[in-house]
Amino acid sequence: MFSFIGVPLVIGYQDGGLDEAVDFDKVVGQLSVEYTTDADNMIYGRISTGHKPGVFNFASPPVPGVPTVVEESTLTNYEAGFKGNYLDGRLQLAASAFFMDYDKMHLEALQVLESGFVPDQFNTTPLAEFVSAIPDTEVYGVELEYQYAFSDTTSLLGFYAYTDSEIGKHSSVILGNPDAQFELYDHLDFETGEMTQSWYELATDQTGNMLPSQAKHKASTSVLHNMPLDNGSRVDLLVTWAYNGSWYPTIGNVDLYKIPAHSRFDASATWTSADEQLSAQFYINNLTDEIALNEFIASGGHGGQVFLGSPTNHREMGLIVRWMPEL
Numbered sequence: 086m087f088s089f090i091g092v093p094l095v096i097g098y099q100d101g102g103l104d105e106a107v108d109f110d111k112v113v114g115q116l117s118v119e120y121t122t123d124a125d126n127m128i129y130g131r132i133s134t135g136h137k138p139g140v141f142n143f144a145s146p147p148v149p150g151v152p153t154v155v156e157e158s159t160l161t162n163y164e165a166g167f168k169g170n171y172l173d174g175r176l177q178l179a180a181s182a183f184f185m186d187y188d189k190m191h192l193e194a195l196q197v198l199e200s201g202f203v204p205d206q207f208n209t210t211p212l213a214e215f216v217s218a219i220p221d222t223e224v225y226g227v228e229l230e231y232q233y234a235f236s237d238t239t240s241l242l243g244f245y246a247y248t249d250s251e252i253g254k255h256s257s258v259i260l261g262n263p264d265a266q267f268e269l270y271d272h273l274d275f276e277t278g279e280m281t282q283s284w285y286e287l288a289t290d291q292t293g294n295m296l297p298s299q300a301k302h303k304a305s306t307s308v309l310h311n312m313p314l315d316n317g318s319r320v321d322l323l324v325t326w327a328y329n330g331s332w333y334p335t336i337g338n339v340d341l342y343k344i345p346a347h348s349r350f351d352a353s354a355t356w357t358s359a360d361e362q363l364s365a366q367f368y369i370n371n372l373t374d375e376i377a378l379n380e381f382i383a384s385g386g387h388g389g390q391v392f393l394g395s396p397t398n399h400r401e402m403g404l405i406v407r408w409m410p411e412l
Contacts, residue, residue, distance in 0.1 A: 109157045111136035126169025135160035140191055142215045150202025156218040159188040166228075177232040184225045187253075189218035192336070194257035197288050207275045210285035212258060221253035224296065238313075243306035250296040252336055256288040259337030261383020261392075265289070294338040298380065300346070302330035317359030325351045334381045347377035349397070366405045374400040 115133040122128070137158040142151050166181030193216045226248035234240045259265070266289075269282045295301075307325040314320065331346045333339070353368035381394035 107139065107154055109136075109138035111157065111159060122169070124169065126167060126171075128167045130165045131163075133162045133164075135162065137191070139218075140216050148198070148202075148213055148215075150198030151213055151215045152199065152217070155191060155216050156189050158191055158218065161186045161188075172233075175234045179230045180228065182225075182227045185223065187219075187222040187224070189220055190222040190253070191216055192219050192255070192257075194336075195260075195288070196257045206273045209270065209272055209283040211270055212285065212288065217255075219253045219255045222251065222296075223253075224248065224250040238311045240309050241306065242309065243304065245302075245304045247302055248299055249301055250299060252291055252294050252296065255291045255336075257291060257336070258286050258288050259291075259335050259339060261342070262286070262289065262337055262339055263341050264339075289337070291336045291338075294336050295333055297333055297335050300330035300332040302328070302346070304328040319357055321355045321357070323351075323353045323355075327351070329377070334383075342381065342383060344378050344381055347375060347397075349373070349375055349377075360411070362409050362411060364407045366407075368401075368403055368405070370401040371398060372400065 111134075113134045113136050115131065117129060117131045119127055119129045137160075139157040140155045142148075142153055142155065144151065147153055162183060162185045164181055164183040166179065168179040170177055193214065195212050195214045196217060198211065198213055226246060228247075229245045231244070232240060232242040266287045267284045268287060270285050271280060271282055273279070274281045305325060305327045307323060310322045312320040312322065326348060327350075328348045329346060332344050334342055334344060349370075350372040351368070351370045352372055353366055355364060355366040357364040375397075376399065377397045379395045379397055381392065383392055
């Protein structure tokens with residue numbers, strides 16, 4: 086399709102679909118074993134499976150070496166933990182450990198073509214961006230949730246999570262990699278039709294790296310204090326500390342772009358009337374006005390330093406008034 090004096094004209098069309106339907110199916114399930122102790126606490130173990138249908142790399146015409154149909158992704162998850170009340174009911178505790186074994190995991194990246202194929206002779210690189218199924222990727226960690234009552238009016242609650250991962254055998258190009266290696270590629274110049282050369286970035290081995298946007302350590306702790314008033318109303322005070330550990334924005338795990346850990350504090354005071362029909366909450370989010378990054382990526386190749394990202398919000402204060410009339 087092209088524009089001729091502002092009028093779109095179609096001069097050719099090639100179907101990029103498949104000649105035959107592709108079916109994906111898998112039986113998934115879950116097996117759990119639970120045991121309740123004499124103190125009414127639960128210990129459990131679980132094995133579960135998951136399935137994600139295959140995906141497609143559409144190109145017209147198809148690029149040799151790029152799989153048109155990407156294999157389905159399957160997962161086996163192992164989990165064990167316990168939940169219960171302790172210290173005469175003052176402490177509620179839940180802990181678990183998990184191991185997620187991906188037979189295949191889908192990833193879109195700039196990669197070497199399968200079986201040594203090269204793309205169209207007019208391309209300036211022997212690489213292509215497509216979705217592949219990475220084998221043997223693992224995600225594992227532990228999680229802890231707790232709530233402890235110091236008294237009838239004051240309690241502490243929160244969680245801690247440790248998560249790690251290892252990518253299976255995979256190589257791809259990481260844009261903005263300061264340690265990238267380059268080679269010259271012989272190809273035809275599209276305009277002149279003569280042979281020329283262009284630099285292109287070599288794919289690097291990502292096997293064993295962590296998955297992107299995954300912090301190893303996350304935690305949150307809140308202190309809640311209830312203050313009953315003489316007229317039957319009450320005031321609830323809440324202070325929360327949240328921590329997000331360092332993480333990598335890409336599977337390349339480039340230390341230069343590693344996002345540092347950060348913390349934030351939130352606080353609120355809520356007054357509720359005796360009949361609970363009226364309440365007013367004053368809150369402050371990000372009390373210390375610390376700015377961190379939610380996401381970040383180097384988008385420029387060939388040594389370019391073009392970055393895209395989004396920061397967390399500045400300090401925010403507000404008042405929320407709620408009225409629930411009795412009908």
